[in-house]
Each structure stands twice: as C-alpha cells, then as structure tokens.
Amino acid sequence: MPELPEVEVVRRGLERWVRGRTVADVAVLHPRAIRRHLAGPEDFAAQLRGRRLGAARRRGKYLWLPLEAETPAETPAGTPLGTAPDRAVLAHLGMSGQLLVQPHDALDEKHLRIRVRFADATGTELRFVDQRTFGGLSLHDTVPGDPDGLPDVIAHIARDPLDPAFDEDAFHAALRRRRTTVKRALLDQSLISGVGNIYADEALWRARLHYDRPTATLTRPRSAELLTHIRDVMHAALAVGGTSFDSLYVNVNGESGYFDRSLDAYGREDEPCRRCGTAMRRRPWMNRSSYFCPRCQRPPRVS
DNA sequence: CTTCGATCCTGGTAGC
DNA sequence: TGCTACCAGGATCGAA
Numbered sequence: 090m091p092e093l094p095e096v097e098v099v100r101r102g103l104e105r106w107v108r109g110r111t112v113a114d115v116a117v118l119h120p121r122a123i124r125r126h127l128a129g130p131e132d133f134a135a136q137l138r139g140r141r142l143g144a145a146r147r148r149g150k151y152l153w154l155p156l157e158a159e160t161p162a163e164t165p166a167g168t169p170l171g172t173a174p175d176r177a178v179l180a181h182l183g184m185s186g187q188l189l190v191q192p193h194d195a196l197d198e199k200h201l202r203i204r205v206r207f208a209d210a211t212g213t214e215l216r217f218v219d220q221r222t223f224g225g226l227s228l229h230d231t232v233p234g235d236p237d238g239l240p241d242v243i244a245h246i247a248r249d250p251l252d253p254a255f256d257e258d259a260f261h262a263a264l265r266r267r268r269t270t271v272k273r274a275l276l277d278q279s280l281i282s283g284v285g286n287i288y289a290d291e292a293l294w295r296a297r298l299h300y301d302r303p304t305a306t307l308t309r310p311r312s313a314e315l316l317t318h319i320r321d322v323m324h325a326a327l328a329v330g331g332t333s334f335d336s337l338y339v340n341v342n343g344e345s346g347y348f349d350r351s352l353d354a355y356g357r358e359d360e361p362c363r364r365c366g367t368a369m370r371r372r373p374w375m376n377r378s379s380y381f382c383p384r385c386q387r388p389p390r391v392s
Numbered sequence: 393c394t395t396c397g398a399t400c401c402t403g404g405t406a407g408c
Numbered sequence: 409t410g411c412t413a414c415c416a417g418g419a420t421c422g423a424a
Binding site: 090091092150181182183184185221223224276278285286375376377378 | 415416417418419
Binding site: 394395396397398399400401402403404405406407408 | 410411412413414415416417418419420421422423424
C-alpha cells in the first residue's frame, strides 16, 4: 500500500526516467483510471500530446509532473520566461497503482490502464498499472504562482512531515482543537499528509501512544515526539525502498522495497512486541485494522 | 462548521 | 475441488 515513502521512491524514478521527455501519445485502456479527469480520456490524451514533462513533485501521497511551457514560437509575445507552470499531470496510486517505465516491447501487464509514449528514441514508455483501480491520472490547472505547479485540486492536502515547510505549530494547534483521536488525525490528509494505516501504526508504536487517544490530550512535547517518530520511520523506509508486502507496490523499474522486514507493529498480530515481548494485538478499526502493543500502548481512560 | 460511516474495486485466501 | 465470505484501504461524499 503506497504511503509517503513508497510514493517518494516512485517520484525519484519519474524524476530520473521521465522528466524532460515529450509526450508523443497516450492510450487510456480503462476509463476508471482517468475518472478524476472530468473532460474524459480523449481530452486527457489530446492535452498531453506534444507537451514536455517537468520536475516530478510530491505532496503526501500525490505525485505530479508540471507541463513545461509550450515552445517559444507558440508562447504569446510578452510572456516572461521562468513563470510558474500552469498545468500539471497528477497521479495517485490509490492502493495498488504502479507507475512503470517499460521497454516498448514488454508484454502488457494484466492491469495496464494507461500507456504514455514519448517522442524520443529511448525505447521506453510510462505505464500506469492498477489492479484495484483506486488510483489514476488527471490533468489540472495549477495554483497560480506556485513554483512547483501544485495542482489546484490538491490544494487542500496538507504539507507532509518531510516537507521543510511543514508547519509544526499549526499541526499541534489543530490536534488540540480537534475532537478526534490520534490515529484518525494522522490519517486526515488535511492535517498532515502522506501517513496511511501502516506508518500510522508504526509511528504510534514508536511513540507508545494508543490509536484511540484523544488528540486534545496531547501535550506539545508529546505531539512533537510523535512527529519525530513519523519522520524517523518514513526515513528508515525510504532508505530501503519502501514497504512491499507483495508485488502490488514496486518502484518504476518494478523492484520491491524491503521495509516490511522492519515493521514493528503493522501485521504483527500475536507476535511479541519488540520492546516488551507482550503479544501484539489487532483491532478492527474504521473498516481496517490497528496493530498495537497492549502493554506499551495503553488505551485512554475515557474511550 | 465538524465528525463519521459507507462506498468504490479486485485478487488472494480462509473456511466449509 | 469448488464455492462463498471476507479482507486489504485512500479519498470522497453525504448524513448527522
């Protein structure tokens, strides 16, 4: 399940293998993969054709590639050079999405949804493959003046904890203001982005916090500590290429990450806590699961 | 306004 | 073996 570290691995792959290339053609093989592009598949392809892709960016679990300005001959007279990009292609991997750079002659993947061919002789193409079709690609206007070309439809997504501009004071204030519980808050992408079920459980285990702890009871040092654990676990995952339980998450070259071997909480029901040896527990939670140590992570008194 | 549950989707697997 | 039921879960939407 791609969360921030996995998406960042993919971003780096796009930056290396796709940035600067000009789109020759786009084939949309499954309409659901393009559903966020309201104008439809034909419009998506037509708008991308002939455009050069800029620097790969990421916020939380979202990825995007700004479209570089049209060639100077087509640029209206008087347009200053170096202005912020005004369009960007946005990608979300959902639960099972993959962006793969493949040779043209590689066999189509079973769940190939979108193919992007380029106008160069590199011999590779970009493929969006997605079994469960929660992910997709789309084209959007960017937030005016944003130097990274942030797509307007994700302007409500909070900065992520690895973003140098992440506002720690605002995060803490929001936690105190909200009447919710800590894991819910971590998964709320408008408060902090990039954290999903896996890294939430990992960070809470490291911080010795129960998932149902009301955020209003967190002191400033406690929330700062939690944030540090979130960053630590994400950096550790990034260092080994992310978390792959199966073939559903891979980098652009189809390779898995190894962080699943380092997980302390997620998926460890009945296994001993790596700190105290107590059997880890799994609890149904919000249509998914929460893994925690019943001894290290005591439930709040009022629940 | 905030909070919260239902919903989308498909392949793998547990259980009978 | 073959069937059913359930599970994984990010983001969105509408209800309370």
